[in-house]
Amino acid sequence: MKDIHIGLLGLGNIGKGVYRILETNENPIQNHIGANLKIQKILVRDIHKSRDIDVAQELLTEDAYEIINDPKIDMIVEVLGGIHPPYEYIKESLQNKKHVVTANKAVIATHGEELLKIAKENGVELRYEASVGGGIPIINTLTQSLSANQIDEMVGIINGTTNYILTQMAESGMDFDDALKLAQQKGYAEADPTSDIEGEDVAFKLSILISTAFGIQIPPENIPRAGITKISKQDIEYASQLGYKIKLLAVAKKQDNDFEFHVHPTLIPTHHPLASVSNEFNALFVRGNAVGELMLYGKGAGSMPTGSAVVGDMIEISKIMGTNYQCGAPVVGDKSTLNLIGEGSSQYYLHIQVIDKPGVLGRIATTFGKYGISLESVVQRTRGEASVPLVFITHEVDRSRLNQALEEIQSDEMIQGIKSILRVENL
Amino acid sequence: MKDIHIGLLGLGNIGKGVYRILETNENPIQNHIGANLKIQKILVRDIHKSRDIDVAQELLTEDAYEIINDPKIDMIVEVLGGIHPPYEYIKESLQNKKHVVTANKAVIATHGEELLKIAKENGVELRYEASVGGGIPIINTLTQSLSANQIDEMVGIINGTTNYILTQMAESGMDFDDALKLAQQKGYAEADPTSDIEGEDVAFKLSILISTAFGIQIPPENIPRAGITKISKQDIEYASQLGYKIKLLAVAKKQDNDFEFHVHPTLIPTHHPLASVSNEFNALFVRGNAVGELMLYGKGAGSMPTGSAVVGDMIEISKIMGTNYQCGAPVVGDKSTLNLIGEGSSQYYLHIQVIDKPGVLGRIATTFGKYGISLESVVQRTRGEASVPLVFITHEVDRSRLNQALEEIQSDEMIQGIKSILRVENL
Numbered sequence: 001m002k003d004i005h006i007g008l009l010g011l012g013n014i015g016k017g018v019y020r021i022l023e024t025n026e027n028p029i030q031n032h033i034g035a036n037l038k039i040q041k042i043l044v045r046d047i048h049k050s051r052d053i054d055v056a057q058e059l060l061t062e063d064a065y066e067i068i069n070d071p072k073i074d075m076i077v078e079v080l081g082g083i084h085p086p087y088e089y090i091k092e093s094l095q096n097k098k099h100v101v102t103a104n105k106a107v108i109a110t111h112g113e114e115l116l117k118i119a120k121e122n123g124v125e126l127r128y129e130a131s132v133g134g135g136i137p138i139i140n141t142l143t144q145s146l147s148a149n150q151i152d153e154m155v156g157i158i159n160g161t162t163n164y165i166l167t168q169m170a171e172s173g174m175d176f177d178d179a180l181k182l183a184q185q186k187g188y189a190e191a192d193p194t195s196d197i198e199g200e201d202v203a204f205k206l207s208i209l210i211s212t213a214f215g216i217q218i219p220p221e222n223i224p225r226a227g228i229t230k231i232s233k234q235d236i237e238y239a240s241q242l243g244y245k246i247k248l249l250a251v252a253k254k255q256d257n258d259f260e261f262h263v264h265p266t267l268i269p270t271h272h273p274l275a276s277v278s279n280e281f282n283a284l285f286v287r288g289n290a291v292g293e294l295m296l297y298g299k300g301a302g303s304m305p306t307g308s309a310v311v312g313d314m315i316e317i318s319k320i321m322g323t324n325y326q327c328g329a330p331v332v333g334d335k336s337t338l339n340l341i342g343e344g345s346s347q348y349y350l351h352i353q354v355i356d357k358p359g360v361l362g363r364i365a366t367t368f369g370k371y372g373i374s375l376e377s378v379v380q381r382t383r384g385e386a387s388v389p390l391v392f393i394t395h396e397v398d399r400s401r402l403n404q405a406l407e408e409i410q411s412d413e414m415i416q417g418i419k420s421i422l423r424v425e426n427l
Numbered sequence: 428m429k430d431i432h433i434g435l436l437g438l439g440n441i442g443k444g445v446y447r448i449l450e451t452n453e454n455p456i457q458n459h460i461g462a463n464l465k466i467q468k469i470l471v472r473d474i475h476k477s478r479d480i481d482v483a484q485e486l487l488t489e490d491a492y493e494i495i496n497d498p499k500i501d502m503i504v505e506v507l508g509g510i511h512p513p514y515e516y517i518k519e520s521l522q523n524k525k526h527v528v529t530a531n532k533a534v535i536a537t538h539g540e541e542l543l544k545i546a547k548e549n550g551v552e553l554r555y556e557a558s559v560g561g562g563i564p565i566i567n568t569l570t571q572s573l574s575a576n577q578i579d580e581m582v583g584i585i586n587g588t589t590n591y592i593l594t595q596m597a598e599s600g601m602d603f604d605d606a607l608k609l610a611q612q613k614g615y616a617e618a619d620p621t622s623d624i625e626g627e628d629v630a631f632k633l634s635i636l637i638s639t640a641f642g643i644q645i646p647p648e649n650i651p652r653a654g655i656t657k658i659s660k661q662d663i664e665y666a667s668q669l670g671y672k673i674k675l676l677a678v679a680k681k682q683d684n685d686f687e688f689h690v691h692p693t694l695i696p697t698h699h700p701l702a703s704v705s706n707e708f709n710a711l712f713v714r715g716n717a718v719g720e721l722m723l724y725g726k727g728a729g730s731m732p733t734g735s736a737v738v739g740d741m742i743e744i745s746k747i748m749g750t751n752y753q754c755g756a757p758v759v760g761d762k763s764t765l766n767l768i769g770e771g772s773s774q775y776y777l778h779i780q781v782i783d784k785p786g787v788l789g790r791i792a793t794t795f796g797k798y799g800i801s802l803e804s805v806v807q808r809t810r811g812e813a814s815v816p817l818v819f820i821t822h823e824v825d826r827s828r829l830n831q832a833l834e835e836i837q838s839d840e841m842i843q844g845i846k847s848i849l850r851v852e853n854l
Contacts, residue, residue, distance in 0.1 A: 021575050021717045032574050129572070135718035137564070137572030144571075145556070145564030147459050148448050148738030273724060276703050281720075290448045290735035291562035293708075294725035297700060298718065308717035311575030325752030 001030060003038040004318050007067035007098075009089055010079040011044050011060075014103050014130070016053050017307025018077060029311070033318045037311075041067045043080075068093050075317060077310060078102040087111050094118045094126060099321070101313040103130035103306055109204040109220045112211060125320070125327055127313035132205045133158055133282050135305030136298040137312070142213045142286075149288030151213040155427065156250040158205045160280035160301045161196035162228050164188045166246055166265075167278045170236050176229060188280050188301075198227035199248065199263045206250040206263055209284075214254065216335040218261060224343045225263035235351060235420050238391045239267050242377065244349075245275040249425065253344070257337060260344035267349050267393075267424040273297075274427065285427070343399055347376065347424035350392040352409070353416040356385060360414045364390065367412075371405035373397045387416055393424055428457060430465040431745050434494035434525075436516055437506040438471050438487075441530050441557070443480050444734025445504060456738070460745045464738075468494045470507075495520050502744060504737060505529040514538050521545045521553060526748070528740040530557035530733055536631040536647045539638060552747070552754055554740035559632045560585055560709050562732030563725040564739070569640045569713075576715030578640040582854065583677040585632045587707035587727045588623035589655050591615045593673055593692075594705045597663050603656060615707050615728075625654035626675065626690045633677040633690060636711075641681065643762040645688060651770045652690035662778060662847050665818045666694050669804065671776075672702045676852065680771070684764060687771035694776050694820075694851040700724075701854065712854070770826055774803065774851035777819040779836070780843040783812060787841045791817065794839075798832040800824045814843055820851055 008015055022029070022037055030036055039059060047060040067073060068089060076093040080086045083106045090107060093100050095118065102108065107115070108128045119126035129139045133156075142151070157163050161183055168179040180197070183189035195201045203220040210218050228248050239246050244267035253260040268275050273295050277283040282300025287293055299305035320327065354360045361378065368375060376393040394402070406418055435442055449456070449464055457463055466486060474487040494500060495516060503520040507513045510533045517534060520527050522545065529535065534542070535555045546553035556566045560583075569578070584590050588610055595606040607624065610616035622628045630647040637645050655675050666673050671694035680687040695702050700722050704710040709727025714720055726732035747754065781787045788805065795802060803820040821829070833845055 017717070024716065025575060025577055028577055029575065136721065137568050140567065140572045141564050144743060145567045145739050146735070147742045148452060148456065148735050150452055150455055271703075273700075273703055276698075276700055288735065289451065290444070290731045290738070292726045292729070292732050294563065294723075296721075296723055298721035302719070304717045305719050308573070308575050308715065311717070312572050315574045316571060319754075320752050323750055323752035325747050325750035327746075 002035040004035050004075060004321065005038055005040040005073045006314070007070065007073040007076045008039055008042040008079070009064060009067065009076060009086070010081070011042050011051070011053070011055070012079065012081070013303045014079040014306045014310065015042070017303035018079065018310050019053060019055065021304065021307045021311045029315060033315055035318055037314060037318065040073055041070065043067055064089055068096060068098075073098060074321065075099040075101065075314060077314065078104055079310065080104070081106070083107055083110060090115055090126070091118060094122050094124055097122050097124055099125045099317045101127050101310055101317065103128070103310055105131040105201070105204040105208060109207040112208065113217050120326070123326065125317045127317060128208070129313050130306045130309035132208050133284060133296070134298070134300040134302060135308040136282060136284065136296050136300060137309070138209070138284050138296055139212055141296060142209070146286065146288050146291060149290045151286060151288050152254055153287040154209055154213060154250070154252045154284060155274065155425065156206070156209065156282070156284040157247050157274060157277050158250050158282050158284065158300060159196055159202045159248060160282055161189045161193060162248040163277065163282070164280045165197070166228060166231065166236070166248065169231070169233060170240065170245065173233060175233050176231060197229055199225040202248060202250050202263045206252065206261065209250065210252050210261060214252070214259070216338065218340070223261055223263060226265065228265050230420070231265050232420065234389070235422065238351065238379070238389070239349065242379065242391070242393065243270050244268060244424065245270055246422065247274065247277070251425070254338070257339050258341050258344070259338040260341050262343045264423045267422055268427055272427045345396050345398045347396055347426060348394045348402060349420065349422040349424050350394065350418065351420040352390045352392070353387055353419050354390055355414045355416060356388040357414060361390065363412060363414065364409055367409050368394070368405055371401055373402065373405055389419070429462040431462050431502060431748065432465055432467040432500045433741070434497065434500040434503045435466055435469040435506070436491060436494065436503060436513070437508070438469050438478070438480070438482070439506065439508070440730045441506040441733045441737065442469070444730035445506065445737050446480060446482065448731065448734045448738045456742060460742055462745055464741060464745065467500055468497065470494055491516055495523060495525075500525060501748065502526040502528065502741060504741065505531055506737065507531070508533070510534055510537060517542055517553070518545060521549050521551055524549050524551055526552045526744045528554050528737055528744065530555070530737055532558040532628070532631040532635060536634040539635065540644050547753070550753065552744045554744060555635070556740050557733045557736035559635050560711060560723070561725070561727040561729060562735040563709060563711065563723050563727060564736070565636070565711050565723055566639055568723060569636070573713065573715050573718060576717045578713060578715050579681055580714040581636055581640060581677070581679045581711060582701065582852065583633070583636065583709070583711040584674050584701060584704050585677050585709050585711065585727060586623055586629045586675060587709055588616045588620060589675040590704065590709070591707045592624070593655060593658065593663070593675065596658070596660060597667070597672065600660060602660050603658060624656055626652040629675060629677050629690045633679065633688065636677065637679050637688060641679070641686070643765065645767070650688055650690060653692060655692045657847070658692050659847065661816070662849065665778065665806070665816070666776065669806065669818070669820065670697050671695060671851065672697055673849065674701065674704070678852070681765070684766050685768050685771070686765040687768050689770045691850045694849055695854055699854045772823050772825045774823055774853060775821045775829055776847065776849040776851050777821065777845065778847040779817045779819070780814055780846050781817055782841045782843060783815045784841060788817065790839060790841065791836055794836050795821070795832055798828055800829065800832055816846070
């Protein structure tokens with residue numbers, strides 16, 4: 001049986017998953033492609049470090065170029081993480097006419113367009129299924145199965161860390177700090193959780209989803225976003241009483257030529273399938289103009305699930321090696337025809353803390369009315385205390401107009417503070 | 428731009444969806460494949476029939492062989508339904524070296540292995556994504572995205588008609604007959620609903636899923652199955668009180684060498700993602716040894732969703748036309764190494780109607796004990812009537828042993844009847 005020679009860049013969490021899958025599922029993989037996926041060399045930081053995986057010492061190297069420049073190696077698997085040097089490694093591998101599989105969301109979100117072009121020029125493949133949603137086949141579904149569709153809407157829960165934290169807050173009544181600590185203990189959050197909890201990780205992934213589904217490039221830093229650090233137990237409880245759950249959502253919507261895209265903690269109706277995506281699970285909800293509603297659900301991170309997507313890509317590439325077929329890059333869209341509206345308008349959930357005196361609700365409602373903001377529901381939760389929460393769900397409104405109204409409301413002496421402003425998606 | 432010439436066999440519900448998608452999404456499809464999918468000829472039963480779709484009269488023919496034997500046609504799209512003559516049409520098209528896309532579950536379930544072999548021998552593709560789960564990318568996910576996995580378990584809600592009926596029974600308290608009538612009014616059930624409500628349709632699809640995921644052929648008629656006609660409002664209510672929903676499930680499980688496969692109305696826990704798959708929606712839950720739990724959810728039928736899958740397949744084939752790449756048939760598995768246990772053992776829900784006298788529960792429990800059947804829960808629902816229901820959930824037991832115990836229980840004069848025996852999957 002023919003060997004396909006693999007260079008593995010990285011033997012961390014995902015790298016080990018890839019290694020284990022190739023070992024455990026060697027027979028079915030060989031049956032599938034009629035060839036053997038043989039790891040030729042593995043890049044690690046320290047070849048002498050002790051590892052919880054049984055890998056022959058002679059496979060390891062600390063020199064990336066021993067792999068990237070090895071003419072015998074057919075395919076590079078990049079599972080290092082971070083933008084530099086993985087970007088350079090991927091680029092030079094493609095230029096050396098090696099196929100590349102990567103799980104690196106940061107590189108694909110920031111340099112994907114350029115790298116896909118280089119891959120095409122060099123007649124090799126660059127695949128990145130594992131970069132969004134771990135083991136869930138999101139990229140394949142968008143580029144292949146849904147290719148007969150125009151995508152109208154994508155709404156995703158694509159960060160396991162924050163979904164775990166929000167689930168724990170909702171189900172165990174923990175506050176944010178305790179839920180974060182628990183997530184760290186369980187290995188669902190990193191020691192420095194900033195990128196996850198501030199929504200940066202989701203913005204990287206949404207940028208990839210947008211370029212894959214709509215063919216346009218929105219740099220991650222241009223995606224309006226908010227993290228989950230300001231979500232309180234009270235918000236989750238009030239939302240629940242109103243029939244909603246709070247999830248950190250990545251949203252991209254195309255309506256005529258208006259294109260909306262953003263990352264926010266958002267209230268979604270309890271009965272929607274996305275609302276039952278709990279703990280570390282991820283899901284992408286897609287609406288296409290032919291297929292209608294579709295949802296993909298599974299493990300968005302972890303050694304084996306992410307490894308499953310990486311090895312899936314390796315197998316797809318192996319199947320076309322030696323043929324003159326190219327999967328090719330996703331369609332290039334035309335941003336110039338789209339009106340990029342970013343956040344767009346939305347319904348909002350507002351928690352306003354007020355002094356419990358007659359007339360306060362009337363004064364707030366009057367101010368909203370003055371700015372043309374109508375209210376879907378108002379709930380006053382407790383009574384008999386000096387300070388009480390008022391909870392509002394507005395109808396659809398622009399954020400800038402909402403801010404003007406809230407500024408005026410805040411200047412009223414009976415208003416103690418605007419505690420929360422959260423988007424509501426009535427999916 | 429190059430034309431790819433399509434012969435469409437059938438202009439019913441799915442055929443119209445295909446036609447409309449090619450029209451509506453012409454531009455993005457052309458961008459994607461760099462060619463034009465041009466319908467050359469359409470087979471219909473009566474070319475003079477009036478239709479709710481605007482198709483040029485000269486495209487229509489009543490002679491299948493005008494299409495199948497036309498050397499200009501590159502690809503046949505079969506959306507007729509039924510086994511004969513579609514089987515013959517597909518076979519001859521492949522022998523004429525035309526690629527084939529079909530939505531025909533009956534043909535693929537009964538002749539798929541042979542047809543895939545003929546496709547391979549003739550260097551053409553046979554794709555059938557639309558045959559299971561309508562627009563949901565189930566086949567692509569199993570054959571491509573999950574190719575790094577060994578599949579351990581598949582549990583699917585893959586019939587929209589029965590899921591709609593069961594949802595209406597649960598949510599509106601309808602009985603089976605009324606829910607079926609409503610489904611027929613809404614177009615979710617056919618005038619003759621037998622194949623759907625008796626589980627035959629699901630058995631066809633499960634046979635395809637098994638051959639796709641496990642590489643082995645189990646003829647649909649060898650799949651143990653039960654339909655939903657005997658499910659009562661009471662069963663749904665009792666199940667709900669115990670924390671379960673009743674769904675018609677297609678199940679295939681591999682544990683070591685034991686292979687279990689069957690179609691039954693089944694109790695599943697309310698918190699499981701499959702439990703929230705409502706109305707006409709379908710979903711497939713898959714467990715792979717690398718990816719872990721994965722669920723695909725969407726519309727399992729309908730003109731446009733099913734058309735989405737058909738056109739997706741047409742695009743995939745178009746992309747490889749003119750290259751020497753073959754997607755090829757799924758892996759051929761080895762049935763001889765598997766122990767085909769069909770139904771296997773299960774937990775069971777039992778509704779036994781008894782005379783309300785002291786000691787009756789003890790007598791039943793004693794008989795279960797005699798046959799080594801232990802009980803997870805027992806609920807006596809009403810009191811103060813001569814006849815009361817007893818509801819049991821057993822621990823795992825073989826159906827044959829359960830039947831022996833129930834036969835003995837039934838012979839007791841205090842037992843008025845065994846009203847329901849349903850499987851329970853504690854997913």
